[in-house]
Amino acid sequence: MQVTETLNEGLKRGYTITITAAELDEKVTAKLLEAQPEVEMKGFRKGKVPLAMLRKTFGDRVLGDAMQEAVDGAMSEHFEKSGDRPAMQPKIEMEGGDSWKPGNDVVVTVAYEALPSIPEVDLSGIKLERMVVKAGDDAVTEALANLAKTAQNFEKRRKGSKAKDGDQVVIDFEGFVDGEAFEGGKGEDYPLVLGSGSFIPGFEDQLVGAKEEEAVEVKVSFPEQYGAAHLAGKEALFKCTVKEVRGPKEAEIDDELAKKFGAEDLAALKGQIAERLEAEYVGAARAVLKRGLLDQLDAAVKFDLPPSLVDAEAASIAHQLWHEENPEVHDHNHGSIEPTDEHKKLAERRVRLGLLLAELGRKQEIEVTDAEFTQAVLNQARQYPGQERAFFEFVQQNPQMQQQLRAPIFEDKVVDYVVSGAEVADKEVSKEDLQKAIEALDEM
Structure with a gap:
């Protein structure tokens, strides 16, 4: 078997893999001999079917398996030796295609974009500000009034x-x-x-x-x-x-209202509301802090990006924004949507940060646990009341959906790791200031 490099330009790679007819025949023979002891055919005892008969009966099927295994083995060996990690599924084509005949050499062309080498980042120099908001009396009173409206x-x-x-x-x-x-x-x-x-x-x-x-x-x-x-x-x-x-x-704001919402009395309900509000503030403040962290990371590293990943992300962004602007369209039966320069710029940022966070997580051996993944599936399944079982089965059979559920968990765990080593200063602000910071995130 021979692997020849045909392209090495930036992150683009190209190779031809040649499997000689003799090598392929050797693999087919080995597979037939391995299966021979278990084969039964009319006129022959189990395990006594001649090799020539096996080749005639099963040769074509075994030949296809042998070719696939040979190519897969060559690719695995190549990636192990080169250290390359393809950005997307490599494009593999067999020269000759349907015109290839048994007895000929097999020549396969392979093309892919390699993931770039990610430079080291000095995380010790990261400084972040965390907004802290207390649930004041005004916020609790406003939330109580809204509860009273729902209980009117x-x-x-x-x-x-x-x-x-x-x-x-x-x-x-x-x-x-x-x-x-x-x-x-x-x-x-x-x-x-x-x-x-x-x-x-x-x-x-x-x-x-x-x-x-x-x-x-x-x-x-x-x-x-x-x-x-x-x-x-x-x-x-x-x-x-x-x-x-x-x-x-509107319902009266009193102990009776509190009991309707499962609290012992009004004071207990106010305490619960304050806890819920502060939990919401913590979540919002984390989103602001995370954006600040990503901005610093984005400015700290520069490296080549696989064009295929950027193009795919830009197309996804353009498609998503188009549907947000056209909410009446619920299907995908519309014309092509060309990404703009703004979409491509955002895509480059997302791909760069995604690759960086993935590398940081890989080096720290950060993984999504089974319990975390199961909880994510449960949370998603709640959006489909009465169809939870069908959703679970869909996730089990859909690797892409599994990755979509794992990705944000993994990213948050890597962010937590980076934040844990950064210099973080807490700053107490008003609810209005936090709201403005959240709105600013949507405008970026």
Whole structure:
């Protein structure tokens, strides 16, 4: 077997691997001899099938396996000797392709981009500032008020009051399409909060201004993408009777409210809220600190980047931003999206930092534990209520998804390692200052 270098330019590498016909035949013979003791064929005892018969029956299949093993072995040996690590899956092509015939040498071309050599970084010189925010009385009071809104009750308005946005109307209703009542379109004593968006678009708007004991005909069109196919896009008439109009009343901020949220009393609820708020502040402050760290690391190192990784990342960034700007498009049936220079610049930063963090983690033998990975899968699965088992099975069968879940955990562990050795100064700031710092991250 012969490996010949054909390209060595920057990070680009090219090789040809030549496997002679004799070498290949030797591998095929070895595989057949290895399998011979277990082979049974009509007219022969187990293990006594002649080699020529085995070659005739199984030769083509074994030949393909032998070729694949030979190429894989040559690549493994090459990477071990050269120290190269491919940035992406190497491109491997067999010269001659379908025109190749048994008895000929096998010539394979291999092309890839090698990962660059990452320079050492002096982490001892990193200085960081960590924002510290205390949950003050004002923040706790604001959070309590928001809780009270979620726990609001509704009180019956005096007879003759007109319903308005935010009110709750108790209605009986029945829906008709083409003059016929349809299944699932009827309800009695249904409490509907106007403006909640819980009914078909346009339904709640037509009940604004309605009074108790008033009959209202609501005309709407089902959305084109409605879940029930037989109703999608159809015009409907709902005959409604308003039985009560109720106005919202926020819950009192007292011990009873606290008990609704599982606390012993109001003081205990305030303590829980303060803890939750400070945990949120810690998370936000960490995001700001992490950005500061990455900015310093990005400025500290420069090295060649594999073009294939940068191009793939730039395309991913452009695609993601396009969907953020076009939220009405939920599929990928759209034209190609060309990355801009800004996308490419951001991609270069992400690839550079990704490679640097990966190298730091490799040198420190940082790994994602099974427990950490399982917890990440559990957290993700909660987004699909009722389909958790299907999500677990999807992750088990999808290595790319596994990598997507492991990557942020690994990155955070490497960041924690770097921060642990850096000079970190705590700075107490207001909630507003922290919020401005978080908003600034989104603008970068």
